[in-house]
Amino acid sequence: MARVLTPQSEDFPRWYQDVIAKAELAETGPVRGSQVIRPTGWAIWERMVAEVDLRIKDADAENCSFPLLIPESYLKREAEHVEGFAPELAVVTIGGGKELEEPAVIRPTSETVIGEFMAKWIQSYRDLPLLLNQWANVLRWEMRTRLFLRSAEFHWQEGHTAHATREDARDYVRRILHDVYEDFMVNILAIPVVVGRKTVRERFAGATDTYTLEGLMRDGKALQMGTSHELGQNFAKAFDIGFLGSDGKQHHAWTTSWGVSTRMVGGMIMAHGDDNGLRVPPRLAPVQAYVMVVKDGEGVSEAAQSIHKALKAAGVRVKLDTRTDVPFGRRAVDAELRGYPVRIELGPRDLKEGNVTIVRRVDGSKAAVSVDAAAKAVTDALEADQQALYDSALAYREAHTSDATTLAEALEAAQDGFVRLPWDACGEDGETQANQQGVSVRCLVRADGSVPDSGDEPGLIAYLARSY
């Protein structure tokens, strides 16, 4: 078999770029840091959107749309927020050929505009909670960019909510963290995640508490797959989001924000991909089954049509390929690069025996199955391989997670995956030292693995790793 991609073991970043190019997922745009997402890549993102959106709605948040441009003055109202974002803002100063009275910032995130409007819409405790979400693109002028993982412009969903009490805000942030994000990542993306709390240093600009979901990529580096923040009353005070309580007194609301982005596409690629290309988890895959006519003749295309129909009827997302003028090898390699979970090959040779060949992307296995049993075999394979991908990602993570008792030990082990180190043995000074060596504290968890309410709880465990 001809070598299509740079092997992961030879040069992982190169492999990553190769897959994205060869599978035609995306390429860089004309302006620095911008990216063009091609149909194959966008289809994967659309599936992510569909699944995450379902869960967001189950959490009772409603979708809406806020403007791309934000008055510059809004950003300045929350001190830490401006400080955090100022260096990466793009600002519009001219409109219609005239200098604008007030420059408009292209949104890097929308806490500020949404806060402004929440203030208008909330009068009473009866208006709370207010649960909003928007699917949007945002812009951050990043110094160094990589397709999907860190692009200047990227697509995401950003949820913004306001609550009457701190407890309610906290509960909601946790609900999003677990019921929306963790559930999606584990059950659809098939990526195990460490769910925890960010240290003060890694906290979102303007938040009081930041939570994260960290995945481990196949090169031993961690990737933040999503975050959820408690903003306390910081934004409520800056934007005057107030309400009259049942006690007849005026209060500031407690707000939250949370998001996942196109970065997850990069995470899916790096958590599951192998030297033959993508391995897209079946439940996520825009194309789950790829029906391929190997060669014409002897009723082959009729059989292909009927299998295509049967699979569709069984609820499988299926693509039919009858391009017999394109060589077999090219089509097989393309299907593997794109990570279609199951390929059904039909040719006169198999059909003579009443069979088709079923090829599974996860383990590369090939099996002859009778035409009648094909649909069932495909749905069974999809289910089994969803689990198989999760199991292998979990096994990889377990094999690349170690325990350390001292910082020095941890820094050594962090060269190849996660290290668990008692937070007491690390601390903020240790975190600074780790950062200097390219290692960061990804998050803090309790000894039982649950998410801490505060960074000051005794007995916390820090997860350290190199990261994207």
Added chain:
RNA sequence: CGGGACGUGGCGCAGCUUGGUAGCGCACCCGCUUUGGGAGCGGGGGGUCGCAGGUUCAAAUCCUGUCGUCCCGACCA
């Protein structure tokens, strides 16, 4: 922002040292033969060499300026 490199058909590159008006691989188009792991042969289309200026009879090649991109570092939900 500090250090390094590079801009030549769609992509990847050679040519530049020793100026003479552009070449290779892939991709693309046509034809025939092929098709169970990126097919073979033959034919063909497409670039004025990032941009501007200069030297020269003559510039992709030399000089100056300029713009852009990439890599390393710093920076970074």
